[in-house]
Amino acid sequence: MPERIYLSPPHMGENERRYVDEVFASNYIAPLGAFVDRFEKAVCDFTGAGAAAALSSGTAAIHLALRLCGVGEGDRVLASTFTFIGSVAPILYQNAEPIFIDSDASWNADPKLVEEAIIKERPKAFVLTHLYGQSAKVDEITEICERYGVPLIEDAAESLGATLHDRPTGTFGRFGVYSFNGNKIITTGGGGMLVSNDEEAIVHARKLASQAREPVTWYEHKELGYNYRMSNVLAAIGVGQMEVLPERIAQKREIFERYRRELEEFGEIEWMPEIPGSRGNRWLTTLTLRRSDPKKIIGALQAQNIESRLLWKPMHLQPLFRGAKVYGGSVSEDLFARGLCLPSGTAMSPEEQKRVSRIVKKAL
């Protein structure tokens, strides 16, 4: 069996291990410490966000953002339907009602449906996903949300480093969320970050993430909190990974360009678009097929020990959300039926990638 090629495995740089050694030397093996502060600062410096809180996951960051927007029992919250469960499960944690928004040709949320849903539903917040590292129409959507006074939470879990008009995704709305799960463009083995220009809100997020302990010498609690802070050990990995993020983005974009060159002759493939004025991080190379069945391609790759995947199954099709309201729906359903993610690990060699392309070509 040829060596396994994964979809998007971790890719460490030069310094991560050295920083973890420093943590061991200091014995600050705790959910606070110098590397947590440094990691938060590195993300602020890179994105231009005013403040950041390092957390145990991207899902935790979305949960805290909803809490800070005042989302509670029975509130309606808009969300992109074409996304990963971590984006919307926190709406249920708050006993709120998700209302799903379909994609347009950009694959991300359709601004027209966003406005229609805001007018009809008067939601308490909107969780907008930037899928697969490509910016949504977040300038238009920010403008709509501001016009109606709906707080925007950007799920930029997959799109760290992507920009629209040179502004990083995650910095348009009231809150932005990044993930450092094992398969993301950079990873801490598990982790997330909540960013905002509202520094007070981030201070509150850090408190909620630390069991909402009041600042007194004994353990005093006035509000409900969580254990959501990031460990100093993982933050040390994060600091090292932030140093290589620009290189990882360049590598992901190169992988995409190589697939495009190797596969476009068929006229059978359409690639996930990059909307005008945007520059994606191309976290995963994603595409739709005009006629072929994506499951066949996945099977052919699997037979050669290569991991690939269907696109996300829309949330309004998930049994968990049976009966949930959705604005539109057919665009993301069609993407799910015809789409595919190709292996996009930044440590993959051009030869390995050629092997993937050859199998895809043969299967087509």
Ligand SMILES: *Cc1c(COP(=O)(O)O)cnc(C)c1O
């Ligand atoms: C990965 C991901 C999340 C959740 O992040 P975790 O760190 O795994 O909790 C949320 N939304 C999207 C779109 C993701 O891809």
